Amino acid sequence: MQEIYADYNGSAPICNEVKEYIINRLNKGPFANPNATHHVGTRVKVAMENARSVCAKLLGAQMSQLVFNSGSTEGISTVFQSVLLNNPKKKIIISGIEHSAVTNNALFYQENHGHEVYTLQTKPNGIVDVEDLINHIDEDTALVAVMAANNETGVIQPYLDVAKICQEKGVPFLCDTTQFVGKTEFNFAESGIDYAVVAGHKIGGMTGSGLVLAKDPATLKPLIIGGGQEKGLRGGTQNYLGNETLAVALTYAMNNLPKYEAINTKRQQFEENIKAKFPQIVIIGEDAPRLSSTSYLSMPGIHGQAVQMELESEGIYVTTSSACSDNNPQTSKVLKAMGVTDDIGRGVVRISLGLCNDPALYDRIESALINAYEKLSKIKSY
Numbered sequence: 001m002q003e004i005y006a007d008y009n010g011s012a013p014i015c016n017e018v019k020e021y022i023i024n025r026l027n028k029g030p031f032a033n034p035n036a037t038h039h040v041g042t043r044v045k046v047a048m049e050n051a052r053s054v055c056a057k058l059l060g061a062q063m064s065q066l067v068f069n070s071g072s073t074e075g076i077s078t079v080f081q082s083v084l085l086n087n088p089k090k091k092i093i094i095s096g097i098e099h100s101a102v103t104n105n106a107l108f109y110q111e112n113h114g115h116e117v118y119t120l121q122t123k124p125n126g127i128v129d130v131e132d133l134i135n136h137i138d139e140d141t142a143l144v145a146v147m148a149a150n151n152e153t154g155v156i157q158p159y160l161d162v163a164k165i166c167q168e169k170g171v172p173f174l175c176d177t178t179q180f181v182g183k184t185e186f187n188f189a190e191s192g193i194d195y196a197v198v199a200g201h202k203i204g205g206m207t208g209s210g211l212v213l214a215k216d217p218a219t220l221k222p223l224i225i226g227g228g229q230e231k232g233l234r235g236g237t238q239n240y241l242g243n244e245t246l247a248v249a250l251t252y253a254m255n256n257l258p259k260y261e262a263i264n265t266k267r268q269q270f271e272e273n274i275k276a277k278f279p280q281i282v283i284i285g286e287d288a289p290r291l292s293s294t295s296y297l298s299m300p301g302i303h304g305q306a307v308q309m310e311l312e313s314e315g316i317y318v319t320t321s322s323a324c325s326d327n328n329p330q331t332s333k334v335l336k337a338m339g340v341t342d343d344i345g346r347g348v349v350r351i352s353l354g355l356c357n358d359p360a361l362y363d364r365i366e367s368a369l370i371n372a373y374e375k376l377s378k379i380k381s382y
């Protein structure tokens, strides 16, 4: 039985190009501290700076605007610290569908530094309400954080509109682009975003690699204080192999974006077929623009975990994003922000694929899902 890994939004498998690069790189070297002044160190540094140049070009940024780090949580935490520490402006505006890296940073600054968090309304289709931002952004706003695409629903957000509003008001805008970059076109310079983040493990690179982009790098304050690496903006010897492979993964992803068209077509067909079979199925964010490779669906009355287990018995690995404790599954905060009721919220399963997948895999997922729903409908789990 061929296993199907369908949790790319959680972490994408390392892509073949990166695997080949790593094997070759490990065999050939060089290995050294990229900050050393001897010849080996310089060669390592040149490779890492080449990776910086490749990533910056692919993302529409300047090399000087890119700081390598360990991934998006670090990037987001760096931006919060940079913008908020000792900032007399007190309001932080975030959306209600942000990743916990954003929500928990916002809470931290509220609890420890006297900031006040305003959470934007989300429309039932999963899109953040830009009107609410217009109504609440003011001269006391220190930071706005709205993501580009949601990790659970795949719904693409009006981040360009948010950037424009923030620019007009002179408020720094952090856009969590973790799920967006590598899955669709992105240009940092043209976007008007002040800060963006990338995680290697979401795009076929290595876990523990990532970067933060800053329109004005002089505004960044290091989260990790060390020996002046990354122009003093991120202490600690760089993960140079990770940074090089990040460039390889990003190159592969950005050069293969057209492949998402076939995935998109097949995903839509898959969703149509499931709905035709079970008209009561809810496709979360159905009428919103979504990432090509994300489906988030729910059958009212059937627990997502039960569906996940049925699919797993067929070698298909999906997620439910509802936290479950003591057999009491909770509707996720993203779904709550969308006004999704518990009978639907408890039932969600997320199927997220990626560039390395053959779109034909949707056929097997479809038949396994149909079997699972037919079986579980007979023994309704709640």
Ligand SMILES: Cc1ncc(COP(=O)(O)O)c(C=O)c1O
Residues within 6 Å of the ligand: 009, 010, 070, 071, 072, 073, 074, 099, 101, 147, 149, 150, 151, 176, 178, 179, 198, 199, 200, 210
């Ligand atoms: C939207 C979003 N933001 C931030 C993160 C955190 O990224 P990392 O695992 O690189 O810290 C994730 C990962 O789950 C994510 O999906």
